[in-house]
Amino acid sequence: MSLVCLSNSPYIRPMLTPTALLMLSVGLAACGTQAISGADSSPGSDADPNELNARAAVMPQLDELLTALRGDRDGAMLGQNRHAGWPATVDGGYLFVSTEGLPLVASDHDNWAGAIMTELYAHDGQNLFNPGALFGGWNLDEAAPTGMTIVGIDNDGGQRLAEYSHTDEFGTTSRGDAYAAYVQDTVRPLVRQYYGEPEEVGTIGASLCGLIALHIADRYPGKFDLVASLSGTLGWGSIDGQGTDTIIARDTAAGHRSTAIYLDSGGNGETCADTDSDGTNDDDDTAGDNYCETRQMETTLLVAGYQYNADLWHWYEPGAPHNEAAWAARVFRPLQEFMSL
């Protein structure tokens, strides 16, 4: 699938086609773990007994959680055609993945005796665990360190652009505040209700999801320990003209706050300039992957008082393209920093 660029430089993801249910079986096989079928996929008579047992162990909680979430997410976002996700285990921990856009409790949490150390809310859930996703997906279940819980929340397909926008752009009316509230006020309390309070909480995303992760952290100061943006669309708000309401501007105005920030990009940078004089640097055809906007964000955070390797990380992966394979290759970096907090 090719990238969709809405102007000469910003990189955002295309509207994602819901992954086919067929991918479910592929994913289960590929996970090679005691995975549990998605809530809307009925186990067949030849299902792995271990899988059925694991499913039975968590289903009461799972049903309750899903029912609660279904009743709370903005009505307009419900009822969309979504694919089924599949939970997958990680060593000593567990993952959430999403089904029909909603988090789904997974794996062997009941057998997990360790403390819940970190909890990471990740967006574009369709692409996080599914090896059949775009460019092979993030393989986030393989990258997740022991003790990290990942809550993957699917995008809404047709509402994706709106939900991941902090401000209006390209004729899209932002629903970013509603999405941020959904994560903070609905999903997080429910996860806490079932699994207790983690020591650290973070949120992560790439491209527009890097933007919405930063927006969530901005909307709820002090509520997240880490926010990670990979190839984030940080010029959003200035792309379609000379708007100035970018996340860069908002974070600049907010100054130094307690949430640690990880930024990265690929691209072929070094030719950054604010070509339309709106205050936001613009990737040109050489830079790419939101390199210039990411460097500008890095600079503004340093000026605000953030410090490298304390509460600010920036990574530049020369030449890396804007896709899931590139993010999969370097997502261990923010996860590592997250675990070090």
Ligand SMILES: [Ca+2]
């Ligand atoms: Ca502009």
Ligand SMILES: [Ca+2]
């Ligand atoms: Ca500009």
